[in-house]
Amino acid sequence: MADAIFEVFRGDREGGQTATYRVPIAPGMVVLDALHHIQGHQAPDLAVRWNCKAGKCGSCSAEVNGRPRLTCKTRMDSLPLDKPITVQPMKSFPVIKDLVTDVSWNYRVNKKIPAFTPKPGTDWKMYQPDVDRVQEFRKCIECFLCQNVCHVLREHDEMEHFGGPRFFVRVAGLEMHPLDSKSRTRLLKEELGIGLCNITKCCTEVCPEEIHITDNAIIPLKERVVDEFYDPLTMLVRKIRGAKSD
Amino acid sequence: MTTEFETHDHDVLIIGAGGAGLRAALEALSQGATVGVVCKSLLGKAHTVMAEGGIAAAMANVDHADDWRTHFRDTMRGGKFLNSWRMAQLHAQEAPDRVRELEQWGALFDRTEDGNILQRAFGGHTFKRLCHVGDRTGLEMIRTLQDRGVQLGIDVFMECTVSRLLKDGDRIAGAFGYWREQGRFVVFRAKSVVMATGGIGKAYKITSNSWEYTGDGMALAYNAGADLMDMEFVQFHPTGMVWPPGVQGLLVTEAVRGEGGILRNKLGERFMEKYDPKRMELSTRDVVARSIYTEVREGRGTEHGGAYLDISHKPAEYVKKKLPSMYHQFKELADVDITAGPMEVGPTCHYMMGGIRVEAETAQASVPGLFAAGEAAAGLHGANRLGGNSLSDLLVFGRRAGFAAAEHARTIQSKPIDSGQVQDGAREMLAPFERKSGENPYTIHRDLQETMQSLVGIFRNKEDLIRGLGELEKLKERAAHMSVEGSRLFNPGWHLAQDLNSMLIVSEAVTRSALAREESRGAHSRIDYPDFDAAWGTKNNVIAREGNAMKLRQSPVPQMPVELKQLVTEEK
Numbered sequence: 001m002a003d004a005i006f007e008v009f010r011g012d013r014e015g016g017q018t019a020t021y022r023v024p025i026a027p028g029m030v031v032l033d034a035l036h037h038i039q040g041h042q043a044p045d046l047a048v049r050w051n052c053k054a055g056k057c058g059s060c061s062a063e064v065n066g067r068p069r070l071t072c073k074t075r076m077d078s079l080p081l082d083k084p085i086t087v088q089p090m091k092s093f094p095v096i097k098d099l100v101t102d103v104s105w106n107y108r109v110n111k112k113i114p115a116f117t118p119k120p121g122t123d124w125k126m127y128q129p130d131v132d133r134v135q136e137f138r139k140c141i142e143c144f145l146c147q148n149v150c151h152v153l154r155e156h157d158e159m160e161h162f163g164g165p166r167f168f169v170r171v172a173g174l175e176m177h178p179l180d181s182k183s184r185t186r187l188l189k190e191e192l193g194i195g196l197c198n199i200t201k202c203c204t205e206v207c208p209e210e211i212h213i214t215d216n217a218i219i220p221l222k223e224r225v226v227d228e229f230y231d232p233l234t235m236l237v238r239k240i241r242g243a244k245s246d
Numbered sequence: 247m248t249t250e251f252e253t254h255d256h257d258v259l260i261i262g263a264g265g266a267g268l269r270a271a272l273e274a275l276s277q278g279a280t281v282g283v284v285c286k287s288l289l290g291k292a293h294t295v296m297a298e299g300g301i302a303a304a305m306a307n308v309d310h311a312d313d314w315r316t317h318f319r320d321t322m323r324g325g326k327f328l329n330s331w332r333m334a335q336l337h338a339q340e341a342p343d344r345v346r347e348l349e350q351w352g353a354l355f356d357r358t359e360d361g362n363i364l365q366r367a368f369g370g371h372t373f374k375r376l377c378h379v380g381d382r383t384g385l386e387m388i389r390t391l392q393d394r395g396v397q398l399g400i401d402v403f404m405e406c407t408v409s410r411l412l413k414d415g416d417r418i419a420g421a422f423g424y425w426r427e428q429g430r431f432v433v434f435r436a437k438s439v440v441m442a443t444g445g446i447g448k449a450y451k452i453t454s455n456s457w458e459y460t461g462d463g464m465a466l467a468y469n470a471g472a473d474l475m476d477m478e479f480v481q482f483h484p485t486g487m488v489w490p491p492g493v494q495g496l497l498v499t500e501a502v503r504g505e506g507g508i509l510r511n512k513l514g515e516r517f518m519e520k521y522d523p524k525r526m527e528l529s530t531r532d533v534v535a536r537s538i539y540t541e542v543r544e545g546r547g548t549e550h551g552g553a554y555l556d557i558s559h560k561p562a563e564y565v566k567k568k569l570p571s572m573y574h575q576f577k578e579l580a581d582v583d584i585t586a587g588p589m590e591v592g593p594t595c596h597y598m599m600g601g602i603r604v605e606a607e608t609a610q611a612s613v614p615g616l617f618a619a620g621e622a623a624a625g626l627h628g629a630n631r632l633g634g635n636s637l638s639d640l641l642v643f644g645r646r647a648g649f650a651a652a653e654h655a656r657t658i659q660s661k662p663i664d665s666g667q668v669q670d671g672a673r674e675m676l677a678p679f680e681r682k683s684g685e686n687p688y689t690i691h692r693d694l695q696e697t698m699q700s701l702v703g704i705f706r707n708k709e710d711l712i713r714g715l716g717e718l719e720k721l722k723e724r725a726a727h728m729s730v731e732g733s734r735l736f737n738p739g740w741h742l743a744q745d746l747n748s749m750l751i752v753s754e755a756v757t758r759s760a761l762a763r764e765e766s767r768g769a770h771s772r773i774d775y776p777d778f779d780a781a782w783g784t785k786n787n788v789i790a791r792e793g794n795a796m797k798l799r800q801s802p803v804p805q806m807p808v809e810l811k812q813l814v815t816e817e818k
Binding site: 012026027028029030033039040041044045046047048049050051052053054055056057058059073075096097098100103104107110111115116118124125126127128131134135138139141142174177180 | 287288289290291292293295296346349350351352354356357360361362379380382385386389393394396397404427456457458489490491492493496497571574575578579580581686687688692730731732733735736737738739740742
């Protein structure tokens with residue numbers, strides 16, 4: 001079979017450039033296979049994250065021909081081979097080396113989210129229809145592709161004021177858990193800045209788990225925030241009483 | 247030479263952040279210990295995330311006749327009675343509580359009609375026993391444990407590799423390693439260390455395991471003087487993908503068979519009728535793997551050298567609901583629609599029954615201060631593990647290891663680290679950079695995988711195993727001279743050089759144990775000794791380091807009390 005030409009970013013925090021590699025194509029090959037081939041035969045120090053190679057762990061995110069993808073699920077036969085295939089690290093996170101980026105910010109955001117808090121005296125009975133919608137959110141493999149494409153993070157670098165789609169999905173999984181008793185709407189409004197999202201659905205488009213991030217997680221959460229903080233009746237009551245209620 | 251390194255202090259250091267490591271961390275924390283968790287990948291990416299089918303626990307939500315005794319009996323029979331009976335008993339008794347605990351921490355399992363945790367059938371289990379979330383149970387489990395850890399304020403050192411254990415006299419005093427990102431050295435001072443490092447699959451060419459599964463914990467423990475046990479028992483999962491080449495070995499969950507999947511050869515024969523007519527596709531993994539292998543070897547394999555596994559007789563929506571990741575995996579990676587036609591599957595190296603020898607109650611290894619849980623430890627599964635018993639193993643013995651490690655830490659006074667050991671650790675890590683024009687670790691790794699796959703695989707014989715040992719000697723020699731290119735900054739070649747050292751140790755332990763056991767039992771099949779041997783049924787192979795040599799001895803399998811013996815021999 002023919003060869004494919006790869007242009008892979010090589011560099012670190014200081015900067016870098018693309019390097020060109022020629023890789024023989026095998027049937028069914030994915031981009032991650034090609035990166036492993038480059039490591040094994042041409043550039044043993046090429047930095048790539050990966051684990052399961054089956055789309056279950058979310059480690060191997062990168063931008064292939066400009067599109068954010070899991071490289072383990074990007075088939076070579078889905079790409080045009082008459083020109084070089086470019087592989088770049090996720091743009092929204094600082095590069096550590098080559099295709100490996102510093103995603104530690106995500107772990108810091110996660111720590112802000114209060115854990116599952118069951119209703120007191122619960123009998124732990126739950127029914128599948130109630131669990132279904134939460135299970136969708138719990139499919140998330142934390143590939144951070146949604147964070148990478150979200151323009152609030154990608155173009156506006158609002159890391160300090162915005163949690164990003166991944167963590168709206170996580171909060172949705174807790175808020176809609178049939179037995180959870182805690183409210184996280186103030187967190188959503190103030191610390192995770194859900195108001196900054198203007199529902200362009202870029203996150204939903206790239207989700208490899210096909211989670212309906214915008215429709216099923218973000219919009220219902222925005223509605224909860226609105227109900228709690230911007231409901232006209234509540235606002236009127238506050239105005240008359242001149243006091244803030246929480 | 248002086249080495250720069252940072253130092254961290256904890257009562258309990260846990261190496262590995264899969265199910266066992268995280269469960270151990272939670273328990274040690276709740277006992278009041280200070281806890282550090284070190285993991286080679288990012289948090290939440292450990293192999294537990296890939297577990298698909300479910301957690302075995304006799305909750306009797308679906309089959310009300312189930313109880314721990316039946317689960318115990320199934321586990322002992324599945325393990326061909328080489329298991330530690332006490333571990334099997336504790337496991338069966340405690341697994342339901344460990345699953346309930348996950349639910350109380352926020353896990354959302356699939357439900358029964360009456361609102362309880364749904365359980366499915368699996369190979370070797372008498373009753374429907376596997377608590378599950380579609381075919382992504384491991385993801386649910388690791389995320390739940392991870393979130394609980396975040397809530398309790400767990401200290402996690404991500405993308406950090408431990409390359410040696412540090413000792414104070416006979417006991418464990420900490421660990422030395424490096425940050426994968428920057429390549430800087432780090433010392434962890436700890437009163438107890440828990441090994442939760444998983445298996446060894448990357449020593450084989452066709453495997454369902456990720457790059458992390460290089461037997462580190464076993465090699466570290468062995469180098470620190472601990473016993474390894476049952477190393478000949480490597481589980482080949484019957485159903486890995488066989489085509490296309492890039493996905494060869496990728497796991498096809500047993501849940502496909504649990505949900506009614508049927509195996510056929512290229513002639514359309516349902517061949518399990520020949521090998522296990524009673525249990526058919528839901529026979530134990532050792533039997534199904536050998537059956538597929540035999541069909542292929544005798545010329546009845548599929549186009550790409552496997553068997554057909556078919557679930558397409560079930561309604562398409564049902565398949566997509568119960569096996570969503572299998573549906574996507576085949577559709578996206580192999581252009582196969584499993585709701586419309588069969589998958590091609592074949593055996594893949596999946597799990598290590600053997601590992602660090604531990605005490606049943608405390609998970610303590612034979613070196614004071616060292617504990618082990620999950621796949622890194624030996625004992626629970628004997629000669630063959632039942633599907634679903636791994637996730638429950640992680641929870642039951644992760645918790646026990648964390649508890650005992652915290653308790654042990656209370657009895658120890660912390661002492662300064664021996665800098666000589668740290669300097670040795672640093673020298674060893676830097677050596678491949680200093681050797682110029684040596685071989686690259688990738689080539690040696692490929693040859694190791696070829697050797698283990700072809701000479702120490704599913705079917706073994708004396709001649710191959712002796713040749714295997716010879717090949718391993720040559721590989722060790724080559725590894726002693728390998729060199730790496732580039733800098734210490736996130737350098738996978740350098741990382742592999744370190745992992746290769748672990749793989750070579752465990753591969754030798756597997757081969758020596760396999761050569762010694764002159765019988766066939768569970769996952770260990772000798773062509774030259776095809777039958778059970780009653781005498782070998784009472785012995786575990788134990789590996790330990792003496793000077794620089796690997797020594798093998800036999801240790802009697804502990805005998806279970808009369809009432810349990812009756813239980814396992816009852817005809818049911």
